[in-house]
Every structure is written in structure tokens, then in C-alpha cells.
Amino acid sequence: MATPTPTFVRTEMLGPQEPPISQSGAVKWLRENLFSTPLNSLLTLLGLAFAYLVLRTVVPWAWNGVWSASSLGECRQIIAETLGPDSHAACWAVIGERWQQFIFGFYPLDLYWRPVLAFGLLFCALGPILYFGQSGNNLRIVGASGLLTLGALLGVRHFVAKANPPSDAILSDNPMVLVIAVVIFALLGVVAKLRPQKLVWFSILYPLIGFYLLWGGSVWAPIGTLVGFVILALVWYGLQRQVGVVVAGGAGLVTAAVWWIWVQSAVTDKLNNAIPLGLLYERSDQFGGFLLAFVIGVAAISASLPIGILLALGRRSDMFLIKTLSVGFIEFVRGVPLITMLFVASLLLQYFLPPQTNFDLILRVIILVTLFSAAYIAEVIRGGLAALPRGQYEAADALGLDYWQAQRLIIMPQALKISIPGIVSSFIGLFKDTTLVALVGLADPLQGITKIVRADINWKGIYWEPYLFVGLIFFAVCFSMSRYSMYLERKLKRDHR
Amino acid sequence: MKKSVFLGTLAASALMAGFASAGTLDDVKARGELICGSNTGLTGFGAPDANNNWTGFDVDLCRAIGAAVLGDPSKVKxxxxxxxxxxTALASGEVDLLVRNSTWTYSRDTDLKLDFVGVNYYDGQGFMVKKDLGILSAKELDGATVCIQTGTTTELNLADFFKSNNISYTPVTVADDAEAQRQYMAGACDAFTTDASGLAATRATLPDPDSHIILPEIISKEPLGPVVRHGDNQWGDVVRWTLNALLTAEEKGVTKANAEEMASSSTDPEVRRLLGVEGDMGAMTGLDKDAFKRAIMANGNYGEIFAANIGESTPIGLARGLNELWTNGGLQYSPPFR
Known part of the structure; x- marks a missing residue:
């Protein structure tokens, strides 16, 4: 009895097959994302047609732009010669001719190394804050910003030497600047490599260093200010055990204020007479362009976060006076448009101050922008505080932590983490709002400098090019802030949702 | 840091408050610097150039005043x-004077507590149209679209003009001069109206200036001049007579180049008084006797300043017109130095 042999039995496994063409790769993606329904297909086509229409004019306009010309008329002539009459193209030459004003405002040409160095060091100071204690990241930041700064210093030096007759270029021709920059960055690099946590001291000192580099003057003035802060810290540290954190802080502030107001100038004047050491003093009315935007933006951002935290805590405090003051401040400042604050800074304060005081306009603006931003930050952080479960506060109490320890170790780390997106979008908004200072006559990059460039008869009538240039830089800065906040959120993610 | 600077400044200001201000002239002398409120950038009248030096017609007047008061035209901020x-900047003492294309009007002179001390440029509102419209007079603009800056007196002048001539128009509002120029070039409006000096500068920078014309009608009076605070008459005198000195210098043929020579050689008593050789004109305003000579030598007389910044040899190419001296049929007339 023969068993019937099956006509066909597969003896080996089939290899995996390619999925059908409609279910893989680009085709699948297109079908799923762009052409899933007839309506979607229609919208996709419309969108593509619109993008094509826009790009068809914009891309050749930007691409065919003229890069070297000395006036708008010359640009038009070159365009007419190369592309034929009635054709349109960008005139990027205006950026080439006036970039230094867009970046540095009216800062003296041969002192450009000071803002450049201050800007480079800014990143070294940000590193320890953004990547606290990470040797590798900090070393990379110091290295990259050091190399870029040196490159920029050489570039600026070359530019100044070209723009000035050689006899005028005194300071910029001083190779000491480069040597000093190399030494500073090398030192920072060594610290970042060996003791990355210590680098945070540089961040703490940076406001003074940056201020001194930009404004200049006697070296003793920032040192005197620093002494004030040291006094504050010592008094606070000495007294906090006895009288508590708040009272000690107040006492420290009062002592430091006494030093700043009555003692400091006498001491620094004496020191300055004995050892005159310093850089050329620059008045801030020479600041403009992105230098101004960064000075206001960075100062206001870094000062408003701590003030905002204190205000948020004040608003949730049980102490009636502190709570009322915080609520009053926050609600008042949030209820007033920023432009009003700027007008107050530029015009009203002058009425309150004694006649003939010359209180630096940019400092006035920074102070009011900081207060403005602090009120918003306070509300963002209060949102974070409110989102914390009650149990966290109770747990802190159960551990026997006092108020400040609880805030520092348990509440704030969580509340700030929740608030990151809000804080960063406040900061991005603040940085863009720095362009509003044009309304009080400061030369911000978008309106102020652009208007000045257009006031030159050579460039009168130029429209899109400066706006695009400035917009691109703003985008780069704001986009990096937003990416950093996303990195931070990922890094701090502790839940398992 | 910020706080310390704030407090430090407060301290400094408290110290300085001891020397309460007697008058702007004394303040300027004590400070060693003249603070001149200027424009944020207006072609030909005042703007920093690529090397950060302020230049322009208004700027030169400030420099002349700086030279008269402080002896150095560069000591002007x-x-x-x-x-x-x-x-507000002027009233609050932020600046010592304003020289920035401000129209002298009744309410500004009285209600705002300011003093207009003279007119350094007689301007007026005009229209620019494309030549191929075939229009030769603003009264033919019936039904036209007009580009106009919002919130300015030009907007009101425009409404008045069309109403009084019983013709209609459609306004296209723009935020600033640059936008107006772009809209006009893009064909969004038939006519562009602003001060005639601004029109001339705009026309000069259009791709094809010859295909645009500025209509002959000037529909408003815009006397632009330096402004000081009300009540500080001595300082007002200094500014007024520095401007008058520049005008007199042009009238008498005193220029930047020959002022020194004229001082020694001229026999005209008014020139001798102006240049401080005879009499003691400077002292009457609290200046020294060479003050006006220095003002003239800073950037030249009125005519030279005009020619260098906005005159017909510059790309802006403004004719003297109303700003010609009275001896040549214009309105610029300085009272005598006597």
C-alpha cells in the first residue's frame, strides 16, 4: 500500500519578501501622510502649488542677489546688466557695507574686540549653567567658543585695519588682546577639564566681567561692586543661623547697600588714583544692533529668573505683607504694556531723578525689562508650584526640612522642571521684545539700525534685505533656545508615562 | 550688579543734585558736552554714517552750537x-535742545511749554506722482489713492486739502517712509505725500527718478526749527543767535574758509561784531566773543551747511527755494547783529 505522495511539499522556508510597494518606503509615507483621503490629496496639491508660487519668486530673488555694491543704485545697475532690465533681485550689499552697525551699533571700531570677547565668554559662562558639572560638554563649549572668538577677533582686527588708516588702529593692533584671550580660554578649558563644577564660579562672576568689557572704565568699579556682594554673602552666612534666612538676607542687603552707596565710590576713587588701571570708558549710547539686543536680553533673562522665583514664592507665602506686595507687583506689571514701561524708563524716570543726572538709558531699560519679565516668570513658576501634588509639600515637612531647605531640595527642582517650556517661551518672547526699545530711540537691530541705514542716501529705498538679515539672526538665537529647552525636558524626564 | 550700578548712580545723582541746575547754558558748560536731541535717521537731515559719525543738516546746526558754547563741534552727543x-525728552531734561525736523506750531510752542527759537528749514507738504499719470497739478488728483503716514500732521493736511478742493481720495496708510516708498513703487497708490524735502530724497533714490514728478502744490506750512525748553531764555538766545549768526554769515559772505581772514580784514562793522572783533556780542548771551566765529568755522555758514548736506550738488538735490536768503527772494532773514 503505497502512501500517496503529496504533489507538492515545500521543504525549505521562504525568505522574507519585500512588502508591497504601496506599503513601504516613501510611497507608504506619502499615502499615509499626504494623500490619505481625496480631501487630503487636494489640500496637499494646493499646498504644493502655493509653496511653488512663493518659492518661484523668492528663491531667484535671494539667489541672484548682488553682494558687492556701494549703493542701491549701483545694485540696480548691476542687476539690470546681469539679469536684464525689469528683473528683481536682492541687494545683499547693504549687509556687506553696514553689517558692523547691525552687529555692534556705534561701538568704536577699534574696540570691537571687547564685545567679541564678552560674547565669546558669555558661552563659557552659560556652559556651567546649562550643563552643570559635565566636563565633556563644558570643555567642548569652551573650546568651540574659544576658537570662534579667536577667529572673530582676528577677523575684526583685519576688518578694522582695513577700514582705518594704520595710525588709527592703536588698540586693535595690540596683539596682547589675542594673547589675553588665548590665556583666558586656556584657563577656562583646564578648569572645565579638571573641575567642571568649579566653572560655575566663572558664571557667577560673568555679569561683572561682561559689564566691564562692554562699558570699560576703571577696573576698580566692578571690583568694588563685587566686594559689595561678598559683604552681602558674608553677613548672610554669618547671621543666617541666628536670625533666619530672610532677616539675614535683608541685613546683608542693607550692609551691602551702605557699602555701594557711601563707601564704594570713595574707596574705588582712592584705588583708582593710586593704581589707575582700566579700559577706555564707553557710553552705552554707542551700543546698538545685536550688541544692544544681547545686552538687554541676556541681562534681563539672567536677572529675571531669580527675581521671578522669589516673586512666585512670595505670592504663595502665608505672610500677608509679602503676599500682598508680590501679588500687587505681579498684577501691576503684567497689567501694563512693555512699551509703557520703556517710556517710563526713558522719560518719566528723568523727572524723578535730580536734575542733570546722567543715568544710563540702557541700564534704565534693562531694569524695567527685567522687572517686566520677572512678573511673567513668577506666574509661570507659580503654575509649576501649583501643579505639584500636595503630598510633596507634606513629605518635605515630614522629613523635618525647614522652608528654604524644602524649597531648594524638593519643591523647586520639580516645579522648575514642570515650568521649563513656559520659562523658555517667556525668555524667547523677551529676547524678541528687545526690539521694542526702538520706540524710545535706542538703535535696536530691526527698526533702529535699519532706519539709520535707510537714512543714508545710498541705501534709501532698501526694504526686505535688512529685515531678512536681522530676522535670520533672531531665528537662529530663538531656535537654539527652544532646542535647548527640549533637551532639558528630555534630560530631566523622571516619570514613566 | 545692576542694582549696584543703580544705587551707585543714585548716589552719584544725589551728589550732583547739590549743584542744582541754574540754566541749560551753565549745565552744558559744566558738563562739557551738548546733548542734542536728533532724529532716529532722516536722509540728509541727521543720521550716523557707516563710520558712526552723525552727519546732516540738523546735525551741523547742533555742531555749530556746540562750537559756540564749548569751543569744540565734536563735543556734541x-x-x-x-x-x-x-x-518729553526735551521737557524732562534728557536733551538740551531738539534739532530734528519739528514743525513750529501754535500748540507746541504754547501748550507743550516749548520754545521754537527759529526756523532752519522751511518745508511744506507736497505730492509725488508717476509721470505717465499725466497729472500736472494736485487738484487733478480726484479719486486717486494716496500713500500717507498715519498719525502725522501730514494726514490732517491731506484731508483738509482734498476737502477744501472738493475732490475725493482713498488713503493707503503706511507706517513709515520706507514702506510708503515700497507701496508707491509697487503701484499700491497713485500719489505719495509727505514733506517736500522727503519727497525729493525719495525721488532721488527711485530706480527711475525721471518718470516721477513732484507736483507744484505745497499744501501746508512746515517751518522746522530748533526747540528749547520754555522759560530758559538765555539758552534760547544762545540757540537762536547761533542760527542767526550762520544766516548773517551767509549774507555777509563769511565762510568756513575765510572767517579767520574776514575777522582781521573786514571793515563791515556787522561782520566785525559777528566775528567778535568789535563790541562784545558773545558776552551778552553768556558766551565769549569768539563764539559765533567758532560756530561759523565748525561747518560753514547756513548756505554751506545747506549745500553740503541737502543742496543741489548732493544726491538729494534740494533747491534753496523758501530757504534762500531774503536778499535772494527767500524767507531766511536774520535780525541784525547790533
Whole structure:
């Protein structure tokens, strides 16, 4: 009895097959994302047609732009010669001719190394804050910003030497600047490599260093200010055990204020007479362009976060006076448009101050922008505080932590983490709002400098090019802030949702 | 840091408050610097150039005043002021004077507690149209679309003009001069109206200036001049007579180049008084006797300043017109130095 042999039995496994063409790769993606329904297909086509229409004019306009010309008329002539009459193209030459004003405002040409160095060091100071204690990241930041700064210093030096007759270029021709920059960055690099946590001291000192580099003057003035802060810290540290954190802080502030107001100038004047050491003093009315935007933006951002935290805590405090003051401040400042604050800074304060005081306009603006931003930050952080479960506060109490320890170790780390997106979008908004200072006559990059460039008869009538240039830089800065906040959120993610 | 600077400044200001201000002239002398409220950038009249030096017609007047008061035309600090902040900046003492295309009007002179001390440029509102419209007079603009800056007196003048001529128009409002120029070029409006000096500068920078014309009608009076605070008459005198000195210098043929020589050689008593050789004109305003000579030598007389910044040899190419001296049929007339 023969068993019937099956006509066909597969003896080996089939290899995996390619999925059908409609279910893989680009085709699948297109079908799923762009052409899933007839309506979607229609919208996709419309969108593509619109993008094509826009790009068809914009891309050749930007691409065919003229890069070297000395006036708008010359640009038009070159365009007419190369592309034929009635054709349109960008005139990027205006950026080439006036970039230094867009970046540095009216800062003296041969002192450009000071803002450049201050800007480079800014990143070294940000590193320890953004990547606290990470040797590798900090070393990379110091290295990259050091190399870029040196490159920029050489570039600026070359530019100044070209723009000035050689006899005028005194300071910029001083190779000491480069040597000093190399030494500073090398030192920072060594610290970042060996003791990355210590680098945070540089961040703490940076406001003074940056201020001194930009404004200049006697070296003793920032040192005197620093002494004030040291006094504050010592008094606070000495007294906090006895009288508590708040009272000690107040006492420290009062002592430091006494030093700043009555003692400091006498001491620094004496020191300055004995050892005159310093850089050329620059008045801030020479600041403009992105230098101004960064000075206001960075100062206001870094000062408003701590003030905002204190205000948020004040608003949730049980102490009636502190709570009322915080609520009053926050609600008042949030209820007033920023432009009003700027007008107050530029015009009203002058009425309150004694006649003939010359209180630096940019400092006035920074102070009011900081207060403005602090009120918003306070509300963002209060949102974070409110989102914390009650149990966290109770747990802190159960551990026997006092108020400040609880805030520092348990509440704030969580509340700030929740608030990151809000804080960063406040900061991005603040940085863009720095362009509003044009309304009080400061030369911000978008309106102020652009208007000045257009006031030159050579460039009168130029429209899109400066706006695009400035917009691109703003985008780069704001986009990096937003990416950093996303990195931070990922890094701090502790839940398992 | 910020706080310390704030407090430090407060301290400094408290110290300085001891020397309460006697008058702007004394303040300027004590400070060693003249603070001149200027424009945030207006072609030909005042703007920093690529090397950060302020130049322009208004700027040169400030420099002349700086030279008269402080002996050095470079000791002038220019504070850009916007249309909104200019008068408050002056009233609050932020600036010593304003020289920034401000029209002398009744309410500004009286209600705002300011003093217009003279007119350094007689301007007026005009229209620019494309030549191929075939229009030769503003009265033919019936039904036209007109580009106009919002919130300015030009907007009101425009409404008045069309109403009084019983013709209609459609306004296209723009935020600033640059936008107006772009809209006009893009064909969004038939006519563009602003001060005639601004029209001339705009026309000069159009791709094809010859295909645009500025219509002959000037529909408003815009006397632009330096402004000081009300009540500080000595300082007002200094500014007024520095401007008059520049005008007299042009009338008498005193220029930047020959002022020194004229001082020694001229026999005209008024020139001798102007240049401080005879009499003691400077002392009457609290200046020294060479003050006006220095003012003239800073950037030349009125005519030279005009020619160098906005005159017919510059790309802006403004004719003297109303700003010609009275001896040549214009309105610029300085009272005598006597």
C-alpha cells in the first residue's frame, strides 16, 4: 500500500519578501501622510502649488542677489546688466557695507574686540549653567567658543585695519588682546577639564566681567561692586543661623547697600588714583544692533529668573505683607504694556531723578525689562508650584526640612522642571521684545539700525534685505533656545508615562 | 550688579543734585558736552554714517552750537528721539535742545511749554506722482489713492486739502517712509505725500527718478526749527543767535574758509561784531566773543551747511527755494547783529 505522495511539499522556508510597494518606503509615507483621503490629496496639491508660487519668486530673488555694491543704485545697475532690465533681485550689499552697525551699533571700531570677547565668554559662562558639572560638554563649549572668538577677533582686527588708516588702529593692533584671550580660554578649558563644577564660579562672576568689557572704565568699579556682594554673602552666612534666612538676607542687603552707596565710590576713587588701571570708558549710547539686543536680553533673562522665583514664592507665602506686595507687583506689571514701561524708563524716570543726572538709558531699560519679565516668570513658576501634588509639600515637612531647605531640595527642582517650556517661551518672547526699545530711540537691530541705514542716501529705498538679515539672526538665537529647552525636558524626564 | 550700578548712580545723582541746575547754558558748560536731541535717521537731515559719525543738516546746526558754547563741534552727543518721545525728552531734561525736523506750531510752542527759537528749514507738504499719470497739478488728483503716514500732521493736511478742493481720495496708510516708498513703487497708490524735502530724497533714490514728478502744490506750512525748553531764555538766545549768526554769515559772505581772514580784514562793522572783533556780542548771551566765529568755522555758514548736506550738488538735490536768503527772494532773514 503505497502512501500517496503529496504533489507538492515545500521543504525549505521562504525568505522574507519585500512588502508591497504601496506599503513601504516613501510611497507608504506619502499615502499615509499626504494623500490619505481625496480631501487630503487636494489640500496637499494646493499646498504644493502655493509653496511653488512663493518659492518661484523668492528663491531667484535671494539667489541672484548682488553682494558687492556701494549703493542701491549701483545694485540696480548691476542687476539690470546681469539679469536684464525689469528683473528683481536682492541687494545683499547693504549687509556687506553696514553689517558692523547691525552687529555692534556705534561701538568704536577699534574696540570691537571687547564685545567679541564678552560674547565669546558669555558661552563659557552659560556652559556651567546649562550643563552643570559635565566636563565633556563644558570643555567642548569652551573650546568651540574659544576658537570662534579667536577667529572673530582676528577677523575684526583685519576688518578694522582695513577700514582705518594704520595710525588709527592703536588698540586693535595690540596683539596682547589675542594673547589675553588665548590665556583666558586656556584657563577656562583646564578648569572645565579638571573641575567642571568649579566653572560655575566663572558664571557667577560673568555679569561683572561682561559689564566691564562692554562699558570699560576703571577696573576698580566692578571690583568694588563685587566686594559689595561678598559683604552681602558674608553677613548672610554669618547671621543666617541666628536670625533666619530672610532677616539675614535683608541685613546683608542693607550692609551691602551702605557699602555701594557711601563707601564704594570713595574707596574705588582712592584705588583708582593710586593704581589707575582700566579700559577706555564707553557710553552705552554707542551700543546698538545685536550688541544692544544681547545686552538687554541676556541681562534681563539672567536677572529675571531669580527675581521671578522669589516673586512666585512670595505670592504663595502665608505672610500677608509679602503676599500682598508680590501679588500687587505681579498684577501691576503684567497689567501694563512693555512699551509703557520703556517710556517710563526713558522719560518719566528723568523727572524723578535730580536734575542733570546722567543715568544710563540702557541700564534704565534693562531694569524695567527685567522687572517686566520677572512678573511673567513668577506666574509661570507659580503654575509649576501649583501643579505639584500636595503630598510633596507634606513629605518635605515630614522629613523635618525647614522652608528654604524644602524649597531648594524638593519643591523647586520639580516645579522648575514642570515650568521649563513656559520659562523658555517667556525668555524667547523677551529676547524678541528687545526690539521694542526702538520706540524710545535706542538703535535696536530691526527698526533702529535699519532706519539709520535707510537714512543714508545710498541705501534709501532698501526694504526686505535688512529685515531678512536681522530676522535670520533672531531665528537662529530663538531656535537654539527652544532646542535647548527640549533637551532639558528630555534630560530631566523622571516619570514613566 | 545692576542694582549696584543703580544705587551707585543714585548716589552719584544725589551728589550732583547739590549743584542744582541754574540754566541749560551753565549745565552744558559744566558738563562739557551738548546733548542734542536728533532724529532716529532722516536722509540728509541727521543720521550716523557707516563710520558712526552723525552727519546732516540738523546735525551741523547742533555742531555749530556746540562750537559756540564749548569751543569744540565734536563735543556734541546726539540722542536719537522718536516722534513720540522727542518733546518729553526735551521737557524732562534728557536733551538740551531738539534739532530734528519739528514743525513750529501754535500748540507746541504754547501748550507743550516749548520754545521754537527759529526756523532752519522751511518745508511744506507736497505730492509725488508717476509721470505717465499725466497729472500736472494736485487738484487733478480726484479719486486717486494716496500713500500717507498715519498719525502725522501730514494726514490732517491731506484731508483738509482734498476737502477744501472738493475732490475725493482713498488713503493707503503706511507706517513709515520706507514702506510708503515700497507701496508707491509697487503701484499700491497713485500719489505719495509727505514733506517736500522727503519727497525729493525719495525721488532721488527711485530706480527711475525721471518718470516721477513732484507736483507744484505745497499744501501746508512746515517751518522746522530748533526747540528749547520754555522759560530758559538765555539758552534760547544762545540757540537762536547761533542760527542767526550762520544766516548773517551767509549774507555777509563769511565762510568756513575765510572767517579767520574776514575777522582781521573786514571793515563791515556787522561782520566785525559777528566775528567778535568789535563790541562784545558773545558776552551778552553768556558766551565769549569768539563764539559765533567758532560756530561759523565748525561747518560753514547756513548756505554751506545747506549745500553740503541737502543742496543741489548732493544726491538729494534740494533747491534753496523758501530757504534762500531774503536778499535772494527767500524767507531766511536774520535780525541784525547790533
Amino acid at each position: 546726539f540722542v536719537p528721539t522718536t516722534g513720540e518721545t522727542r518733546f
